[in-house]
Amino acid sequence: MNDSVRSASRVLDLLEYFATASEGLALTTVSAAFGMPKSSTLALLRTLVTRGYVVRDERGAYALNDAFRNRGFGWGTDGLTRLTAVAQPAMDALCEELGETVILGWLGDDGYVRFLAKSVAQTIVRYDVELSSVSPAYCTAIGRVLLSCLPRERRDAVLSSQPRSSITPNTIIDLDHVNARIDQAAEDGYTIVQEEYALDGVGVAMPVYCSDGTALAALDVGCVASRFTAKREKILSAMKACIDALPPQFLSVTRPTADVSRAQ
Numbered sequence: 275m276n277d278s279v280r281s282a283s284r285v286l287d288l289l290e291y292f293a294t295a296s297e298g299l300a301l302t303t304v305s306a307a308f309g310m311p312k313s314s315t316l317a318l319l320r321t322l323v324t325r326g327y328v329v330r331d332e333r334g335a336y337a338l339n340d341a342f343r344n345r346g347f348g349w350g351t352d353g354l355t356r357l358t359a360v361a362q363p364a365m366d367a368l369c370e371e372l373g374e375t376v377i378l379g380w381l382g383d384d385g386y387v388r389f390l391a392k393s394v395a396q397t398i399v400r401y402d403v404e405l406s407s408v409s410p411a412y413c414t415a416i417g418r419v420l421l422s423c424l425p426r427e428r429r430d431a432v433l434s435s436q437p438r439s440s441i442t443p444n445t446i447i448d449l450d451h452v453n454a455r456i457d458q459a460a461e462d463g464y465t466i467v468q469e470e471y472a473l474d475g476v477g478v479a480m481p482v483y484c485s486d487g488t489a490l491a492a493l494d495v496g497c498v499a500s501r502f503t504a505k506r507e508k509i510l511s512a513m514k515a516c517i518d519a520l521p522p523q524f525l526s527v528t529r530p531t532a533d534v535s536r537a538q
Contacts, residue, residue, distance in 0.1 A: 298335025415477030
């Protein structure tokens with residue numbers, strides 16, 4: 275067995291090993307279980323952590339990512355599981371870079387946005403969501419940018435099935451105006467929603483595509499409105515860089531986008 279095949283076998287052995295472990299495992303424990311040097315074990319574990327399959331806690335213990343434990347490995351049709359796992363470390367880094375909350379969400383068939391993961395800013399005043407909650411698509415950044423990726427017939431069906439009401443004084447509910455914002459998102463490759471869903475909250479969202487060109491989910495930065503203007507261009511460029519750095523089966527764009535510095 276050559277070295278590359280042996281390494282591939284070890285990676286699969288490690289995944290199976292962690293799948294049966296009920297708690298986090300120390301490097302020494304894993305090394306001893308496989309009879310490998312610590313240096314070799316650490317190299318394999320770092321690879322699994324980087325790819326999102328394994329997480330390392332504050333004690334230095336390693337465990338299978340809960341996304342895979344709860345929903346399988348997502349190598350088939352469930353791309354959301356794989357995306358959630360690999361996106362979390364990137365989201366954490368983006369949150370730290372921007373000082374704003376980062377959210378990953380997808381659009382359900384019922385026209386409501388559901389949340390997959392988040393990295394909450396540590397500032398005193400910050401944006402946050404409950405992962406178990408849902409949000410309407412017509413007035414949220416994730417919703418609008420994912421609607422912009424749908425065929426027009428499907429988009430119209432989603433919008434017509436969902437009641438539109440003024441959540442804040444700034445919420446746009448007129449269907450023509452909502453569609454205009456969605457059309458703009460399709461042209462730009464991102465969307466910005468300012469205080470339509472939450473007062474003093476600004477959502478900036480970009481889609482994440484599968485390799486087949488289908489929009490799978492969207493990355494969102496939830497920014498406090500009073501801080502947004504100064505951070506606008508940094509947020510847009512950092513978000514795109516974050517998505518571009520995801521594994522190759524996920525794409526930031528499937529076509530050229532407009533200049534992100536253009537006024538909204």
